[in-house]
Amino acid sequence: MTDTIIAGDVLRSYIERIERLEEEKAGIADLIREIFAEAKGNGFDTAVMRQILKIRKMDPHDVAEKDELLDLYRQAIGMPVG
Amino acid sequence: MTDTIIAGDVLRSYIERIERLEEEKAGIADLIREIFAEAKGNGFDTAVMRQILKIRKMDPHDVAEKDELLDLYRQAIGMPVG
Amino acid sequence: MTDTIIAGDVLRSYIERIERLEEEKAGIADLIREIFAEAKGNGFDTAVMRQILKIRKMDPHDVAEKDELLDLYRQAIGMPVG
Amino acid sequence: MTDTIIAGDVLRSYIERIERLEEEKAGIADLIREIFAEAKGNGFDTAVMRQILKIRKMDPHDVAEKDELLDLYRQAIGMPVG
DNA sequence: CTGCCATTTTACCGGC
DNA sequence: GCCGGTAAAATGGCAG
Numbered sequence: 277m278t279d280t281i282i283a284g285d286v287l288r289s290y291i292e293r294i295e296r297l298e299e300e301k302a303g304i305a306d307l308i309r310e311i312f313a314e315a316k317g318n319g320f321d322t323a324v325m326r327q328i329l330k331i332r333k334m335d336p337h338d339v340a341e342k343d344e345l346l347d348l349y350r351q352a353i354g355m356p357v358g
Numbered sequence: 359m360t361d362t363i364i365a366g367d368v369l370r371s372y373i374e375r376i377e378r379l380e381e382e383k384a385g386i387a388d389l390i391r392e393i394f395a396e397a398k399g400n401g402f403d404t405a406v407m408r409q410i411l412k413i414r415k416m417d418p419h420d421v422a423e424k425d426e427l428l429d430l431y432r433q434a435i436g437m438p439v440g
Numbered sequence: 441m442t443d444t445i446i447a448g449d450v451l452r453s454y455i456e457r458i459e460r461l462e463e464e465k466a467g468i469a470d471l472i473r474e475i476f477a478e479a480k481g482n483g484f485d486t487a488v489m490r491q492i493l494k495i496r497k498m499d500p501h502d503v504a505e506k507d508e509l510l511d512l513y514r515q516a517i518g519m520p521v522g
Numbered sequence: 523m524t525d526t527i528i529a530g531d532v533l534r535s536y537i538e539r540i541e542r543l544e545e546e547k548a549g550i551a552d553l554i555r556e557i558f559a560e561a562k563g564n565g566f567d568t569a570v571m572r573q574i575l576k577i578r579k580m581d582p583h584d585v586a587e588k589d590e591l592l593d594l595y596r597q598a599i600g601m602p603v604g
Numbered sequence: 605c606t607g608c609c610a611t612t613t614t615a616c617c618g619g620c
Numbered sequence: 621g622c623c624g625g626t627a628a629a630a631t632g633g634c635a636g
Contacts, residue, residue, distance in 0.1 A: 280518050290397045291410060297390050304383045308376055315372045324591050328373060345570050352448035353455060366598035373599060406512045413509060430491045436526050454561045455574060461554050468547045472540055479536045492537060
């Protein structure tokens, strides 16, 4: 009996803590979006910026590997590698 | 020349600010994951918890959408909305 | 060597089949757009039409989801589902 | 009176034609997904395949431009261009 | 040309 | 630890 009530409280606590953190997370996502908007307003290409961020996050070895693979595939189907 | 250098500083600043915020965001995601893990350890079903969170987030939006929908149907059959 | 050539043929085949299908898909999207345009020309509100389509697509799914949700809530408070 | 009935039939016709086409479109999307799955099963990297498809769809001039921009940005923030 | 909506891509989580 | 499916974010395209 009491178990159910207590479990309910615990569950609600979990739920509310998660909701609070998700709000924080959303707030940070907003800030990031604002920075992209500002960068765009100053003439930067946000797609290229995202690419830069992705590369910096990746293991350099993996980057090289993917690049090689792309070249390999392009050659394999007879596309100029550029 | 100088243009490039200055733009480089600005760009680097944008990139680093974004990376910093993304780290924060990832940290919060970790905290959320920990709460789920703790809840799971205490016997709660995380799928159920995720559903509850989803509903609590969606419901107000859903209500608005249903209202809008009703109006749209009334339009569709040629009934005045007011 | 030969491996690369053969793999190249296979890869090119995949790529071209996908491109062909994507063209078909785009063609169908065009037809859909034409129907909307025709409907609009005949005085129908395309926004309303899109809402109707959305609802007709979502409703069965939505019903199932609500049922599932009810079960989940019963679990959450420790009630047997059956 | 009759107008409403007729309009209703016309609207339903539009809706059903669109739904039919959307089904076809979804069917084609399934086929594309299957090809990717098959390619993956044969050891191809689908992410790289998608990149190939994107490049082939883009104007070659735009591709070169984006590449140059990426290099420029990398230099500007002091990243090795690779 | 701006906002909106569909599609696509990415990250995440649970199962094997 | 990978892999498949699922939900969130982002990109692109279209109507207005």
